[in-house]
Amino acid sequence: MADRIQPRVLKGFRDILPAAEIERADLQEKITKVYRSFGFVPIDTPVLEYSEILLRKSNGETEKQVFRFEDNGKRDVAMRFDLTVPFARFTAEHESELYFPFKRYHIAKVWRGEKPQAGRYREFMQCDIDTVGSDSAAADFEILSVMKAALAEIGVTDVTIHVNHRGIFNRFLEKLGQSEKSEDILRSVDKLAKIGRDAVRAELVETTGAESCADEILEYIASADDFDATLDKLERMAGGEADDTKRMREIREMMKAAGIDATYVLDPSITRGLDYYTGVVYETFLNGCPEIGSVCSGGRYDNLAGLYTKTKLPGVGASIGLDRLIAGLEKLGKTTKKGSYLDAEIFCMDKSLVVHYQKVAAVLRAKGIAVEVFPEQKKIAQQYAVTDAKCVKWGIIIGTDEAAGNVVTLKKLETREQFPSLTVEQAAEKILSEKN
Amino acid sequence: MADRIQPRVLKGFRDILPAAEIERADLQEKITKVYRSFGFVPIDTPVLEYSEILLRKSNGETEKQVFRFEDNGKRDVAMRFDLTVPFARFTAEHESELYFPFKRYHIAKVWRGEKPQAGRYREFMQCDIDTVGSDSAAADFEILSVMKAALAEIGVTDVTIHVNHRGIFNRFLEKLGQSEKSEDILRSVDKLAKIGRDAVRAELVETTGAESCADEILEYIASADDFDATLDKLERMAGGEADDTKRMREIREMMKAAGIDATYVLDPSITRGLDYYTGVVYETFLNGCPEIGSVCSGGRYDNLAGLYTKTKLPGVGASIGLDRLIAGLEKLGKTTKKGSYLDAEIFCMDKSLVVHYQKVAAVLRAKGIAVEVFPEQKKIAQQYAVTDAKCVKWGIIIGTDEAAGNVVTLKKLETREQFPSLTVEQAAEKILSEKN
Structure with missing residues (x-):
């Protein structure tokens, strides 16, 4: 055949060879095992959906990145870019067939046409868990507990899970008279690790128009000695006890009762930016290489499926980014080499x-x-x-x-x-x- | 939110709810376990590829069914419609990183925009195994053996695997002077179960122009008393012993040595239509509901990746259609109900x-x-x-x-x-x- 085609994959995509795929399968199986052992059940949803369903709530950045096209039936369709929006649609569509609280896991690929860069791919694997239909400390704690257990199962114990509560921060901003600027403030605070304290301060001064405000915000987002001391400080700066601080204390009690409190820090600088979270939020860093970013993040939201149903479904969830986690394990020399399953x-x-x-x-x-x-x-x-x-x-x-x-x-x-x-x-x- | 969106999936797509997804996961895990135990290793390839790579070898029917579009970078891309073409591209691209014989499994979704009908979806799961780089009876037998073992692992033992050899049939057609009409003849023979003997005969008479030819072909494709008697008959009608019949006898010896010969019948009417197979071919029917069609099919091919590399890679493979298999298990009342993994x-x-x-x-x-x-x-x-x-x-x-x-x-x-x-x-x- 003279007319041969150069075998190649699309930019930002990749093949996985056997040794690497065995490693990936091993991690997925261990994560799945832990998700299941906490009572999460699997679902599946289509890779392709109506663009209207996937994109209505999204911001312009997502729209630019999504793989979207017209199918042979002239439908405007798109490949899913996360597992949360399809889950919201799923929950609304099957509400009468489900029971609540409904706890699902979904480990599957998603696609985003991001600018390819080291360790960033346009096709990647997410390992999501969510509990919907319960606004309780037990549900919040359970997700935090599963995160730790899943990472432990794959041998990652030298890890810190940073926890915060968006509600306390919102109260603090209100007290400061800066509520209407919260988006910009969140955006700046979120950059703390990336651009440093001084640059964040400069942004905050510009946003709030007052050096004192900027300094108060910086004081707020600094951690105190330990979890409890930090919580006391946040409560004080936010104007005293309320449901949000009570919730954090209850979660903390559960961590202690389960004997896993040492893994968690209360980190008021974690906000999850402009995401739709309303309660607890968290990010997870490998102590050996925090620079690769959070390998498992999530939080509590008020209303999962409001776009599709009038039923208000509060929920809490987390997602392990498998590709980033593997990048971290490789950096730490923690990957195993196994060429097959043969004896x-x-x-x-x-x-x-x-x-x-x-x-x-x-x-x-x-x-x-x-x-x-x-x-x-x-x-x-x-x-x-x-x-x-x-x-x-x-x-x-x-x-x-x-x-x-x-x-x-x-x-x-x-x-x-x-x-x-x-x-x-x-x-x-x-x-x-x-x-x- | 007054402006609510009706939650719905695209035509031909579907959600899988927990009990059904647990069943699917269970089947996949069992099939995977068997594939691994025979030495097959996993790989992964992108869902999206260049259309040129996926479609060059395809016929018009496939082109019409594929989800194809222009991405944001103006590339002509398509979603894979099977796992074989991506595997051919993979093998050519990574030839120097692989060892041969190379045995891979790949369990993943593929997409075809077929007319939706009962039990047919536009997104479905295939469970493929292939051995490339060996043209041997042992490799042929191994695939046949894995098929039986995988089905047994999921509790399907009342099953018949129909085996045939395209080479013997080709020799027979040559002897008959009908080689150049083999495509049309194959197409007709393939319809035997669907349209019946008389209708096939009418087609064959028209194709070959001779009633005697049609009758000889019908005699050829009828099974004799047992595997060995049928093989004797085919050998005789094809003009005597050759590599193809020797291969079939060697495979048969291996079936007997492994004690699994009762599961296989030599069925000369199985041809796998116009597919690219050149040696053994096979299809698998659940004895309790053969009408749903073959749940596991495959065969041997001469040259897997000829479109992408000059290296000639002979191979043999099979694919379990998970969705059709589940439809069969449902009909047979063999599905299990399990709502979670909780104790x-x-x-x-x-x-x-x-x-x-x-x-x-x-x-x-x-x-x-x-x-x-x-x-x-x-x-x-x-x-x-x-x-x-x-x-x-x-x-x-x-x-x-x-x-x-x-x-x-x-x-x-x-x-x-x-x-x-x-x-x-x-x-x-x-x-x-x-x-x-």
């Missing part, structure tokens, strides 16, 4: 024995051993190249003598240690005994 | 105890029990509605007396049987002992 390889020593090899494989599989038969009598070096790439622990060698005696030679491939003249049953036993 | 629910009997409930939940989770805390003190009937929907086995009741005594009442929700005054440890033991 053993039956090498093809003699092509006249290929039927016998399948028989042995069937016996081993019936005992729960993951095994493949090398399908052709290639040079042994070529066969080893495959078992190396697939990180197979055990080689099974059967030449004509072994086949005649109905035995095998077992070989630990890493050390080249050999165990000759084992029956298939003995070989199976050895493989299983060293499987962890 | 137990801690009811909220008294809102003053919410912190205590979290403490108990943390202790139970540390013992490996999947448990959720009902987050608010709602009417007990409302709490039961949730545990019913989520099919939770155990209720944990803690009122003020129990909390004071640091005990719980365990309740088997289905039978209402109660086990009062258990310590949390005793309750955990009972829950775990009845978990299968």
